[in-house]
Amino acid sequence: MDKTPRWALPMLFAGQAQKELFHNEALTLIDALLHGRAQSADVAVPPSAPEPGQCWVVADGASGAWEDHEGDIACWTEGGWRFLMPKAGLFIDLADRGHAIFHDGSQWRDGAIRNDGLYVEDERVVSERQAAIAAPFGGATIDAEARATIAAILAALRAHGLIAA
Incomplete structure (x- = not known):
């Protein structure tokens, strides 16, 4: 075997x-993968003046030097473009989206933790932290049990950091 089985390092x-x-070729590929960060996953045309070390996840419809590399990680090096085929479980942080994407073995997917909340199966289940909610008070008829329950819910939400104190 002349290459590693997972990433084809020489x-x-x-x-x-x-x-x-x-x-040196192996180190170049490891450098692209280790704590990976890409500029974007929405670009199909190679940039005109990339900096060495910058990477992109090649978008569909790729052309030029990226043709036939859709979904691959394209990294610019002093020796030109290097392409890495993603494997299941690979996470790459995207500069333009502000969150990571991961490869599920067949395609890239947005990560669960994003700037605007926590997602499960691309549905937001926890949103951005909201402003504080005032504790219940006043009213003509005070229901102590209901108020205690609401206060407990608010305390739990604050304890988890979901709303401000």
């Missing part, structure tokens, strides 16, 4: 000539 062999080339 392996070194005894007596191999120019080992530094294979070693």
